[in-house]
Amino acid sequence: MMKIGVLSLQGDVSEHVSMMRKVVGKAGADGEVVDVKNKNDLNVDALIIPGGESTTIGKLLLKNGMVEEVRRLAGEDIPVMGTCAGLILLAKEVDKDQKTSQYLLGLMNMEVKRNAFGRQKESFEIDLRLDGLKFEKPFPCVFIRAPIIERVWGDCKVLGKCDGKIIAAQQGNLMALSFHPELTHDTRIHEYFLSLVLSK
Numbered sequence: 001m002m003k004i005g006v007l008s009l010q011g012d013v014s015e016h017v018s019m020m021r022k023v024v025g026k027a028g029a030d031g032e033v034v035d036v037k038n039k040n041d042l043n044v045d046a047l048i049i050p051g052g053e054s055t056t057i058g059k060l061l062l063k064n065g066m067v068e069e070v071r072r073l074a075g076e077d078i079p080v081m082g083t084c085a086g087l088i089l090l091a092k093e094v095d096k097d098q099k100t101s102q103y104l105l106g107l108m109n110m111e112v113k114r115n116a117f118g119r120q121k122e123s124f125e126i127d128l129r130l131d132g133l134k135f136e137k138p139f140p141c142v143f144i145r146a147p148i149i150e151r152v153w154g155d156c157k158v159l160g161k162c163d164g165k166i167i168a169a170q171q172g173n174l175m176a177l178s179f180h181p182e183l184t185h186d187t188r189i190h191e192y193f194l195s196l197v198l199s200k
Helices: 013-027 054-063 067-075 085-090 188-198
Strands: 002-007 031-036 046-049 080-083 091-094 108-113 124-128 139-143 148-152 157-162 165-171 174-177
Touching (some): 013 188, 046 085, 067 080, 085 174, 139 157, 148 157
Parallel strands (some): 002 046, 046 080, 080 174, 091 108
Antiparallel strands (some): 108 148, 124 139, 148 165, 157 165
């Protein structure tokens, strides 16, 4: 049976779990969605790294000895999706022009800038065409203290932009989103992620 894990160290975990369970059920797939709290829980077929505090999640990954296991998953081409803080953790470079204590998994060929859209009070929602995903209709993107992707290189491809800024990218089975698809009623992002899992 397929097992999809949601990293449950900090952040909006329950929303991803709920959305993913809905999508798995809708697809009639033989699978379950589980919380991942330690390295023993990382026996999964896919992993979602949720939004939250990227510095905190990075420190907890290190403290809990989970870093190498997550990298192993990615190395085995297991689908991994990072949203907001999760996007930051997947990147190879962050806040290049600033001193930062941010730990990175360094899995995707992209440079990111944290809090690029401003603080919490500047949060917003906007319908965007995510051309790389070929959705027929725009997707409702919720941005909360969101990062942007400054640049991508190699086999990392842009999936979508907001005002000319890159807000979604994919590198093989790795996905990174600046926004929070789990905070909408639109299941298409999670359905697309499930398609990556089912194609393995």
